Amino acid sequence: MSKPFYITTTLPYVNAAPHIGFAFELVSADIIARHKRLAGYEVFFNTGTDEHGVKVFRKAKEEGKDPQTYVDEYAKKYRALLSALGISPSVHFIRTTDAAHKKAAQELWKRSFNAGDIYKKKYRIKYCVGCELEKTESELENGHCQVHPHLDIEIIEEENYFFRLSAYQERLLAFYEEHNDFVVPPFRLNEMRSLIRGKGLEDFSISRLKAKMPWGVPVPGDSEQVFYVWFDALVSYISALGWPDDEASFRKWWIETGGVVQFAGKDQIRQQAVMWQAMLMSASLPPSKQIVIHGFIQSGGEKMSKSLGNVIDPFALVKEYGTDAVRFYLARHVASFEDSDFTLEKFKEAYNADLANGIGNLVARILQMSNQYVSNPIKFPDTFYNSDNLSGEGKAVLTHLHKFELNNAVFVLWNWMQHLDILIQDGKPFEVAKTNKIAAEKQLIYLLQQLAEITVLLEPFMPETSRRIKTAIKANKKPENLFPRKE
RNA sequence: GUCGGGGUAGCUCAAUUGGCUAGAGCGUAGCACUCAUAAGGCUAAGGUUGUGAGUUCAAUCCUCACCCCCGACACCA
Numbered sequence: 287m288s289k290p291f292y293i294t295t296t297l298p299y300v301n302a303a304p305h306i307g308f309a310f311e312l313v314s315a316d317i318i319a320r321h322k323r324l325a326g327y328e329v330f331f332n333t334g335t336d337e338h339g340v341k342v343f344r345k346a347k348e349e350g351k352d353p354q355t356y357v358d359e360y361a362k363k364y365r366a367l368l369s370a371l372g373i374s375p376s377v378h379f380i381r382t383t384d385a386a387h388k389k390a391a392q393e394l395w396k397r398s399f400n401a402g403d404i405y406k407k408k409y410r411i412k413y414c415v416g417c418e419l420e421k422t423e424s425e426l427e428n429g430h431c432q433v434h435p436h437l438d439i440e441i442i443e444e445e446n447y448f449f450r451l452s453a454y455q456e457r458l459l460a461f462y463e464e465h466n467d468f469v470v471p472p473f474r475l476n477e478m479r480s481l482i483r484g485k486g487l488e489d490f491s492i493s494r495l496k497a498k499m500p501w502g503v504p505v506p507g508d509s510e511q512v513f514y515v516w517f518d519a520l521v522s523y524i525s526a527l528g529w530p531d532d533e534a535s536f537r538k539w540w541i542e543t544g545g546v547v548q549f550a551g552k553d554q555i556r557q558q559a560v561m562w563q564a565m566l567m568s569a570s571l572p573p574s575k576q577i578v579i580h581g582f583i584q585s586g587g588e589k590m591s592k593s594l595g596n597v598i599d600p601f602a603l604v605k606e607y608g609t610d611a612v613r614f615y616l617a618r619h620v621a622s623f624e625d626s627d628f629t630l631e632k633f634k635e636a637y638n639a640d641l642a643n644g645i646g647n648l649v650a651r652i653l654q655m656s657n658q659y660v661s662n663p664i665k666f667p668d669t670f671y672n673s674d675n676l677s678g679e680g681k682a683v684l685t686h687l688h689k690f691e692l693n694n695a696v697f698v699l700w701n702w703m704q705h706l707d708i709l710i711q712d713g714k715p716f717e718v719a720k721t722n723k724i725a726a727e728k729q730l731i732y733l734l735q736q737l738a739e740i741t742v743l744l745e746p747f748m749p750e751t752s753r754r755i756k757t758a759i760k761a762n763k764k765p766e767n768l769f770p771r772k773e
Numbered sequence: 774g775u776c777g778g779g780g781u782a783g784c785u786c787a788a789u790u791g792g793c794u795a796g797a798g799c800g801u802a803g804c805a806c807u808c809a810u811a812a813g814g815c816u817a818a819g820g821u822u823g824u825g826a827g828u829u830c831a832a833u834c835c836u837c838a839c840c841c842c843c844g845a846c847a848c849c850a
Contacts, residue, residue: 299850339850451847473778477845480776490848515850556847581844619785625843632784632799639799643812651809658808693786697798704798707813716808764809771810 291322292539292546292575294332296554297382297522299515300360301341304367305590306628307551307583309600313616314580314692315549316373320746321687323374324671330539332526332546333368334380335361339515340494343501353501357383370601372609372749380526382519388503390525391518396506397569403450409491412439447493447511454564455487461563461573470690471623474555474579487560492517520562523548524571545575552579578690581625598628610748611637611769617747618696634772640700641769648703649755651710652737653764656730659719663762664734670742683743696747699740706736734759 295315298308312333319331337357346356361381368377380387398404459482462468462475469475481487493511494502502512523546528535540546550558558577566573582589585596603612619636620626670676672684679702686695710733719726738759745752751768758765 297850301850336850341850473844476777481846484776485846488847492848514848516848519850552844553849555845557850561848621785627785635784635799642810647810647812649809651813653809655808700798704813710808711806711814714806714808717806719808767810769810771812 288326288328290330290538290543291327292330292332292527292543293319293322294523294526294546294548296548296550296558297334297336297380297519298364299336299339299341300357300364301345303360304364304600306598306600306603307590309367309371309612310583310616310620311549311551311580312367312373313371313613314578314622314690316371316377317613317617317692317746318547318549318687318690319374319377320749321684324745325684326672329374329376330378330527331374331376332378332380332523333373334378334522334526335364335382336515336519336522337361337381337383338502338513338518340499340501343499346501354383357381367600370604370609372613378526380522382503382522384525386528386531387522387525388518390529391503391513391521392506393530394521394524394565394569395513395517398449398565399506401568401570403453403568404447404492405450406445407448407489407491408443408445409448410441411444412441444495446491446495446514447505447508448489449492449517449561449565449568451487451489451561451564454567455482457567458482458487458560458563468573468576469555469559470576470578474552474577475559478555478559481556482560487564490561516557516561517565520557520565523562523574541572543575545573547576547578548574549578549580552581555579579623581621581623583620583626583628585628587627596629598630603633607633607637607772608769610751611641614641614696614748617692618700619693622690622692622694637769638771642771644700645703645751646767646769648707649737649758649768650764652706652730652733653758653762655715655719655726656734657763659715659723659726660730660734660762661727663760664731664738666738666756666760667735667742670739671745677739680739680743687746692747699744699747702736702740706733706740709733 293315295308295311298304315331315333319329323329335357337360342357343353346353349356351359365379367373368379382388382391395404459479462479466472466475469478492514493505493508494514496502496504496510496512500512502515503518505511505513524536524540527539529540530536548558555577558574563573583598584590585598588596590597600612615633615636618640619632620628667675670680676684679698682698683695686692686698709729713729715726715729715733718729737755741752741755741759744755754765754768
């Protein structure tokens with residue numbers, strides 16, 4: 287029986303259309319999901335949408351819609367992104383407005399409450415009358431709202447529920463100590479360590495007054511309050527498995543797997559590696575397995591913003607270049623862990639160099655010749671993935687994938703292809719064929735075998751391209767232009 | 774400010790414990806070729822490795838000072 291593996295993205299918040307940063311996270315997770323599947327695991331791959339909270343509530347109001355209608359529309363947009371990016375069709379899509387999820391969130395609340403980790407407390411919030419918004423300390427400048435510096439910040443008292451995060455400092459530190467690779471890359475975990483050791487953890491509020499903001503999961507046993515969106519959204523990683531009702535599913539995907547592998551942006555570390563783990567501890571549930579933190583995508587050295595006009599739309603990119611080209615670029619040219627710059631010029635340059643001139647041309651030249659000089663199609667190594675027969679390059683690809691270094695994994699594949707180009711140049715099968723067909727055929731069979739191995743390993747990154755090359759090799763026929771050159 | 778990570782070819786990045794002429798891809802220029810998407814190959818140009826000092830037979834790597842960039846410092850969903 288194959289081993290289970292559970293991987294999830296963060297659920298994007300639906301206050302804006304999908305952007306390239308989330309496309310990167312989705313594609314990265316999908317590559318790992320496909321890789322694991324090919325390596326023989328049974329994979330549960332989860333994504334979805336986070337739909338509660340004040341920002342959604344307000345945005346819906348702005349657009350003159352009721353919140354449910356608004357989030358339904360956005361959920362549809364995010365689902366559309368999945369097919370645009372060629373995400374595994376078997377992906378599970380959870381919405382935090384699903385009835386089962388809300389029930390799960392309430393169940394976790396109850397467990398945490400029973401454990402004595404949830405209590406009610408009056409606290410002061412800073413409120414800007416101009417914005418009609420609650421402000422955090424970091425949003426203020428010299429004690430004033432940056433948008434309305436002439437207005438005084440009002441202090442309002444509100445009674446909310448708090449989660450006893452402070453009680454988990456030592457347990458979290460001990461857990462990090464035992465699991466040094468809990469967060470990838472490791473420096474992100476060190477940030478959390480120094481946060482806990484330095485300033486320490488404070489309890490945080492996990493509910494909001496329903497009268498002010500009704501768009502949330504009702505707090506069990508208190509009709510006045512709803513969940514603060516964080517406390518609800520994080521539970522999605524287990525509600526997606528059917529927790530708490532489906533015990534068999536939870537046991538298989540959360541216990542047997544050793545927990546979930548979570549992909550998340552660098553603004554998510556605290557929530558995912560600290561709060562969420564403490565919540566699990568509080569409910570007496572095992573922790574996540576690993577958190578993989580990626581950087582942000584910038585455009586032209588600046589943060590993407592509508593006003594700068596440098597926003598990269600993943601849908602437009604797919605329309606112009608195709609799904610696999612976008613997947614390739616995200617995997618190869620966006621740094622796996624650091625911030626990266628993304629411009630249309632860079633994308634086009636990489637498309638022409640790596641896809642049109644690279645893999646596209648290589649496949650065309652090999653299959654053109656093999657079609658002429660190789661009498662029978664080679665036996666395609668369908669079960670090659672993860673086998674002992676893999677070449678050194680193949681093993682290197684898998685090693686990089688194991689470390690979530692997607693860009694290095696793809697780099698190895700492209701080096702390998704360049705090596706085949708050199709073999710063709712040196713061996714000149716096209717010339718040898720004029721005088722010695724058998725020798726030429728032998729050379730070409732070797733090239734086809736190498737290409738086949740590359741094709742197998744390419745599948746997690748570019749599934750459609752891999753499939754097309756595989757078909758071409760099996761038919762021993764040159765495929766249609768894989769990546770037409772863009773001028 | 775405190776803590777952490779960086780500053781290497783036009784661009785993006787490599788350089789096992791300090792050790793041969795600091796590497797690769799892209800981009801640029803030239804050469805020969807033609808199976809291929811005017812693609813591919815070969816060659817070349819391009820670096821006082823942020824600055825100054827120190828340790829050492831030897832420093833991109835270690836030490837100190839300085840300059841610059843980035844991240845964390847909590848409810849940003």
